[in-house]
Amino acid sequence: MAAPRKYPPELRERAVRMYRTSDPKPQIKRLAVDLGVHPEALRGWIRQAEADAGERRDRLTTAEREELAALRKENAQLKRANEILKAASAFFAQELDTTRRRY
Template sequence: MAAPMKYPPELRRRAVQMYREADPKPVIRRMAGELGVHPEALRNWIRQDEADQGERDDRLTTTEKQELAALRQENADLRRSCEILKAASAFFAQELDPTRRRY
């Protein structure tokens, strides 16, 4: 389960929009102080928006992150299923073994 968001999505969206529309670009630390958010939080929001807009390729887009999380969950589920099937297969192979003595 993901950690709860400290800042509301609307604040995040508006902060990034303010930064992108500003000319010249403001100092992130100063802008973050004015908005009452941590500078690194604002910096990460801006970077993520740039990735989502295709302006940077050094990080995954939001869609790619969601897809990766879903694939990791599916992989974990399949591994669990595989372990259950292996255990069941071993159990039934042992039960059907004609050379096995039953007491």
């Protein structure tokens, strides 16, 4: 289970909206202090919002991140199932081996 988030989603949305609608753009550090959040947290939120809006190409969008996490989870499940099937086939191959002596 994921750790609880330190800042509520409403605060994140409001902080990003305040930054994006301000003209001129305020310093991230000053805005973070005013809102009571860590400057690097605010910087990350702004970058993610820019990626979601298609303004940045160096980060995955939220939807892409969710899809990647789901695919990684599915891949891990398939790998576990594959290992189980390999072990089962090896076990049954030994049982069906006619050259092996049975006592």
